Amino acid sequence: MTATTAVSLTHSPLVRAFPLIISGMLVNKIGQDYDYKDIYYVVVVDCGSSGSRLHAYKFILPKGYRRIDSENLNIDDELYAAIKPGLSSYADIPKVGAKAIVDLIKAADVFVPKEMKAVTPLIVRATAGLRVLPENKADTLIKHIREAISDLGYPVNENSVKILKESDEGICMWYAVNLLTDNLGKGTAMTSLEIGGASAQVTYAVNNDDINKYSANDIFIRPAVFSTTLFSHSFIGQGIGAARFGSLQLESGHPEPQELYLSVCLDPALCEHEFNFFGQLVKVSGTSRKGLSPEAVFARCREIVQRYIKVTMKSTNVEKVPTENGVAAMGYFYHFSNDEGFITPDESGEISILQIMEHAMGPSGGCATSDEKRPWRCFDAVFIVSLLQDGYGFDESTKINVYNDIDGYGVEWSLGIAYNYVMAAITAQPGPANVYDKFIRSILAKRRK
Structure with missing residues (x-):
């Protein structure tokens, strides 16, 4: 701009x-x-x-x-x-x-x-x-x-x-990315996605004829700026930190706090490592992957994550998030893509569900290799794939535009x-x-x- x-x-x-x-x-x-x-x-x-x-x-x-x-x-x-x-x-x-x-x-x-x-x-x-x-x-x-x-x-x-407000976080992010991509007020606004630490946001423009398909709590109009009708929902628990901890709890099968959480999604080199989840210290260990192919590790982890996403989505009707005008993804989408080498540091880029899956199960991916410094690599890949495909209804070939900044300005709510x-x-x-x-x-x- x-x-x-x-x-x-x-x-x-x-x-x-x-x-x-x-x-x-x-x-x-x-x-x-x-x-x-x-x-x-x-x-x-x-x-x-x-x-x-x-x-x-x-x-x-x-x-x-x-x-x-x-x-x-x-x-x-x-x-x-x-x-x-x-x-x-x-x-x-x-x-x-x-x-x-x-x-x-x-x-x-x-x-x-x-x-x-x-x-x-x-x-x-x-x-x-x-x-x-x-x-x-x-x-x-x-x-x-x-x-x-x-x-x-x-x-x-x-x-x-x-x-x-949960809705304002997603709405303001939508305004930011579409302002910086010059799409405001032109009928070409992109769908906005973001993963934070505790929640994930989804925001997109809605045709007025389709308003009745949504809960009134998720529909917003900002006439002082542009009379665009927006769907926006913030999913508490779908931030990357909350999803990691929530999936550990779900995998354990016990709602009460545990002394030690074991997970197939975690790097097996991790042994009773202590993590801080929103002020709560938790010990975790990765389970052995001996005899399991990367595909099997990915599948076992995905089964857990799919259950977790179903719980956190609850009854919100986000069966198919629109992708026609493009999808902009911010927050942890960017950090994950950067860390895994999908995009050049400090640059924007495109990724797809299929790319993430193939990389995660590939020879250098998180479900196949060991990296004590980044023990959540496999989980994060599985979570993002499951969120996009099982939660938001994306096709695995859909191109997702990942942004941290545009023209030198941070894409932030x-x-x-x-x-x-x-x-x-x-x-x-x-x-x-x-x-x-x-x-x-x-x-x-x-x-x-």
Whole structure:
């Protein structure tokens, strides 16, 4: 996406409808160089299950007399910073967690001009990691953070710090990837998929004739930006960390905590290794693969994972996720593809279910080789294959576009929420574009009379 977009007279339907009015009244303004821009800053803190990440965005809007849309609101710059561990790790020491978030936000001081702070939205959102905490602990963390950030110079209110709604996580990711691929408002929006630490998100545009096929809780319309009807659902338990732990529990056959979990999905070199799953320490060991082919290991692991996916999908009707306009996959889809060599580091690329399966069972794949540093390779491949094929109904040959960033900008839900904040602010104000549209509509009304 380019930093600026030129405004052309030939692109505006208003110019074609009223050439004399425009040439007589507004030609000087429309014909000038659009060097003068409105500038908007937004600071977003993503408090994820594995760490907190700051995204500070600078948007620019060339001043002109045309309807505001995604073609002329563009990202001009972004600042990124991150800290670990995740916010949920501070559940029993909320003041320490609040200070960590404050220190992270201060990193934006070199990016947001001092004179712009008072009008720059500061949005702190916790995701699935905080959703799984007891409500009183999550509320205490949020309260301490809200109080701690109130003196940083940004406007802070009750909406500044919240747990991100499950639906908003997927919706904002959808906006981000389709904004960066220039697909917003054009009927070509891609389906958006993401795997996080505790949950997985699926979002796609829905034909209005098909709305009745879905639960009302999964259908959303954002008329302030684009009147697109979206299906969006966040599957708690389908994040990579939750899926690993949940599958271990399912494989054990016992719902209560175990001293040691054994799994055919894990590297056999792993012996009573301790993992931290959202604050819970768990010992795990891989079982022997002696006498088993890689195909047999994959099949046994898949049987467990398929059962787990069925449990976490529950009754949500996602029988066939649309792929006609392409599929964009982010989060752990990217990290897995990078680690397994499907894509070049720091680059986007394409993968398919068939590629993942063949690689996992191949001579260098996770179900055939031993790698103590990456003992989850076999499980992760099986989980992604099963999620896409058994959960979302993909054909094994479907091409999936894997993104981490596009044109240097990270594909994150934080970009989507920042974009929505700016667009909502613009469309709610009687700026030049809105004023001019009202003027044209008044002329049309008089002519009809």
